[in-house]
Amino acid sequence: MTENTAQSSAFTAKKASGGDMAFLTKLREFSAWHTVAPPLVFFAMLLVVGVFNSNYLGPLGISIATASAAPILLVALGQSMVLNIGSIDLSNAAISLVGAILLAMTIPAFGVGAMIAVLALLTVIGAINGLILAYTHVPSFALTLGTLGILQTTALVVSGSETIYLSENRELVTTLYSAKLFYIPLTFWMGVVVAVAYWVLLRLTRVGQNMTAVGKNESGAILSAIPTKWVKVIAFAISGFTGGLAGIAIVAQAGSASASGLGSALLLPGIAAALVGGTSISGGLTNPLNVVFGALTVAFVPIAIQAIGFNAAAQSLVYGIFIIAVVTLTTTRTRGLVIK
Amino acid sequence: MRNLSIKNLSGPTGILAALVVLIVLFSLLNPRFASVENLQNVLFQVSVPLIIVVGTSLVIQMGSIDLSVEGVMGAAGMAWILLSPNTRLEGDIGVWAWFVALGLGLVLGLITGAIYAKLKVPSFVVSLGTWYVGLGIAILLYGNALLPSLTSEALARWPTQLTLGLPNCFWLAAVILAAGVFVSHYTKFGRGLMAIGNNEPIARSNGMPVDRYKIAAFAIAGTLCGLAGILATMQLGSGSPDIGFGQLFVVIPAAVIGGTALSGGEGGVIRSAIGVFLLIILNNGLVLAGVDPDYQSGVFGMILLIAVIAVAWPQRGRLKVAK
């Protein structure tokens, strides 16, 4: 999806210096900006809210922000791994919801074993997405839209349209949410660990290197004998796996799960978080560590709105404006990258 | 570069074939599917997404995406009904309601386009933002007074009334569709969008007013969403901020299935339109076939998968790039 030839860099470089808005040109020239922007923007928001309500500057603010961010973060991490290879996974939020339901059903009986089994299953589901993409060349958007539908049904049918409530082994998962380390719930730490892991994967392993290569220039990758099919399968498997972790975070928070309950609206926030975290929607560019702050920002927007005390009816409007403002500040504007 | 270029993944032939297969299938499952009422019913249902998809595909052809559909529809629809004869009994300004509502759509589109083109923010997120902005406007307009519904029979009936056997709302959609085809094939602007989608840097280096084209495309999309919002409100007979609910996940898939590659530069209005028909008929057929509601979205997904795979299969190749 990206045209990033030397030539294009020449042209857009000119564009930059011929720039539209002075300060944005500055941003663009300060190429490191997109790596520092996500954290900066998040803490700026925190500060602003803190002005209205000092409690947010303390541990409380952090713990609330992180608590609500955890599921979004995990979904976003999976999504950014897929975006990084130049595809998109519309089904990963649905995967996490199915995951949450399965977990809620199986944990009472099998405890930790259930978690492992479910994670494995969801990883396979993700991998299947990848396989179909790799071997049929269906555009991932259409493909995962199809799987999305199937998973929605799965969620309904598996849960028997009921809300599955964890009675046995409840604390086994809920502690992940209630137990805090430095005021931050374990579910969020889980996300942080995963982010670090994926960072390492992308920067320090061949698979990771190949993934980014595919995202930057698939033709080049193919002719460099990169196993592009595997790369795709793995990326989507990762998306499925991370979706499963998101499922755990959901169950941990709700102590129950249902097809239209918590986690049923994670798709768009997830993608938004990935983008706010500096991931390029055209592929070949992501930094899992920044996605952490992307997720925090996206999750914090509604909190901020509530905390600043906007009228309930005005909240959607403000939310929209926030999102645009935030992304305007955080988008990657690397030289030669065509913004789509 | 031959087999390396991202080929339009589904020729209109492929998608048309898929459509025909569906129609035959559903007709077998339930004879009423092929009835005249159902034809009118389907045309009634496609008209709103058809109008939207014209704008959507213009935007996607240049490699961008517009998620703001539902929000813009809500805002425009709400503005329109509140300014038309409705049960809240105040604020009827007659035909001006149309101008205001469409203007609202236009402005929202302009905003999206301007932020995208000038501030270089990915259209995906900008339009996600304007989605909520539009929704917010709708909610504020709605306030907490009682639900406004059309009092003018003429307006409420217009969409369903038949002209030459087809419902008016479809004729409206057809006109928009024709205009869309014209724009994208017979205007410098339309071709420009294709060029931008194919290779933006070159478009710039050829001195094409890329930013202006981008903004214009989003403005058109916004206006059309506005129109769709009005039409949907008419069809429902009463206003709701969520009037556009679910439309986004009809029009974008429709465009994609129709072969308008999200990477831009491929596909076209007609193909997307076929995509719309495919999706709407799919849903309509599933209901008529009496598929268990629990399984509806699943069956939907399955058929969608099979359709796109069938269409993409022939284009497989070693050096094929699949995003």
Next chain:
Amino acid sequence: QAKIEHPEGFNPDEWVIVASVINTTNPYMISNIEGAEAMARATGIDLEIVNSNNSSQTSISSILAILASGKKPIMFVNTVASSDAPPIVDAVKQAGGYVTIWWNKPDEFKPQHIGDNFVAFQKHTGVDSGRCGAQALADALGGKGNVILLPGVQDSTTSKTRVAGFKAEINENYPEITILEERPSNWDPQLGARNAKDLIVKYGDQINGVWSADDGMQIGAMQSFENAGMLDKVKFSSDGLYPKTLEDIISGRGDNAIVGETFHRGYMASAIGLYTAYLAASGQIVPSELEDNKRESFFKLSCVTPANYEQYLQYDEPGAPDAFVERLIETGPWDTEPVPLIGGGVEVLPES
């Protein structure tokens, strides 16, 4: 204009009244808000409205945001989904507040188990609502005919109980009424309209009656039947008696198409919920000492027909919410007409 005398040692400034609604445009939600406003006026305590925007996550996050303000919440929550209840209750408990949940919670998640901070779970029983609709519709059809059903969101308890009630009533008392098909329409008027249209095509004039799980979807459905020119041949019944529905009943739209409704008001729900929570917060009741059906409570809803709707008009007069709160304060949360407590526990679905 009611005014509450706070008991000794209760300082209103330490508290905040919170009403969490699913959105701000559905007439029922708007009514929820009105009830909360009335309560706030009566108690002189600040009010915070939480707009969940139909998203569980937003709902929970926003509630957390309010808890961060430092004040202790007296809270009414109309949950987006059952699974929201536990995290919300936990948060309120930690903040030392008191919450009443309305409509949705997991059955196994009981106030009795959680403690005093989860004051009560309250609802109008869906089964009764379904039965009301069934009776009205079936009687209007003279006990014979074919009906279609438009349930709400598939996995919502509210919708499922209402559907179960409807079916049970039909099975038990109206052998000659056939249910042709049910098409869940997600509480969405347009989806209601679309499904209705498809079913019209499918069954044509076989359809004699339409039941919807709430008025929103019925509004959509009626539009489709009107467009198909069948509005005066088909009867409708549903739940909620929205203002729009009331108009249609009064105007006798489509040859008195609407034959049955249920009456209950959002402001009554929020007022009862908040008042119960307030009583707990101000120490006037100790939840753990209440009998179970006051912790998991069913409140009455009334069957409305074109014959008797007038008697409910009073509750939509301007100022009705304040009037209701006034009586609520006199008679207590469990004995206020027209929505007194009628039972409790977990709603059991009748066999059908």
Next chain:
Amino acid sequence: MTQAYPPVLKLTRISRSFGKVKAVNNVSLQIDRGEVIGLTGENGAGKSTLLKILAGIERPDEGTMEINGKVANFRSPNDAFKAGVGVVHQEQSLFTNLSVAENIEQQNQSRMGLERFGFQNWKRINADAAAVLKKIGVNLDPKARVGDLSFVDRQMVEIARAVCVEPGGDGTPLIILDEPTAVLEQAEVEVLEREILKLKKFASVIFVSHRLDEVLRICDRVLVMRHGVLTSDRSTEGVTKDELFKAMVDDAPTVSTHARSSRPIELKPAIEVQGLTMKGKFRDISFAAYPGRITALVGTNGSGRGRIMRALFGAEEFDGGTIEVAGKPVHNWSIRKAVAAGLAYVPAERKVEGMIGGYSGTRNIALVHPGEAARGQILRPGKMAETAQSWFDRLDVNPNNIKQPLDQFSGGNQQKVVLAKWLNSSDLKVLMLDHPLRGLDVGVSQAVNAEIRKACDHGTAVILIPDTIEEALEMADEIIVLRDGQLSARHDLSVASDLAIKEIVAEMV
């Protein structure tokens, strides 16, 4: 040259820098009516940048520019176009999803008088395009989709587009061709040369090329740039290649003549094909490539060389025939198997297929054969940098910055890195190169050729698709000639003493 007219182009003290790089440094020159000017210089000398300034793509930092006597400061490519400057860019700049006609008429629809409403008059567009194509003697269907054309046809479309310019008044068009011949084959180059001489009649031409004899053959005057500076500007009469070399590079390259490997043919072939066939592209191709020998595939474009090579590399399915690597026949052949078996392929379309532009040199080199730089899956950044650095030094890649994204390098240096990527393999059996010197200057070409030979001497079999037959003669031990998909002749140069170019051309067409 009559001086009645103002000069077509007059540059005074033009400069343009990118960051530290002074791409164009204080250049002054003048071009008169009907002149054909050759412009040459090393990769990165600043030629393209200078031309981009003329074309209104880049803006000069300093200096003034006059076109047909009018001072010109172009704000956009359109201004340049309207002033009568038509450009064929070095990198192809066509819209692959649009028709030939659309691409040609892309910029100059002003001529259609419908501009104001922006309507497309397809009849008119196609007619005009057809006329232009005819004018430059190319026969292509104006309605054809550019994406479906071969590289060369696309080049022709570029030229057609450039020729469309119509300067106002009695002004003369200035046609700029940035390395147009780089992608062309012998035959097409001749077509193009004739074409340029036709242009002379109504336009002035700037013609960039690294092939000096070409320049000397068709140009009236030749300019040489070095490090952004104009180092020589003289009439082509009586200039020798060596003089130009001197102006180009600080020290004239030592033209090394390659001692043909005298290894016996009995040696086991590294790769051998029998009756290889791909319907409609090539058929019944049989030949073998031996360790330490260079086999050149020559033929006109579309002769199938590229595809044969792609088939050998597993990049395209073939319908019939067998491939044997190291004596063993291969089954369901694929790129990955090929690479595992020690094959390497340097594609003709460097930017799209040869490299990951967004990646640094370090990563590009570690992509296929990381060797030391990876333990199993785990990459070792230290080693990666080391490896990259050693290659950058060995091939002296410029700028010598292993961290810089590859697409910011000039073509020649990119090609060096692409080579390094493959050469980094511990045992390279077969090295296949499709037009490896495309767009490279003399110096870099020497360097690349040297590397190819070095690989050869280490016992790698090389299969080469050269740009020119000279190249083939210079490099190859054996030349295999293809004519429309069939093997038409083969010459073992270690036997055949002196082979005439004419002969081979005859066998090609």
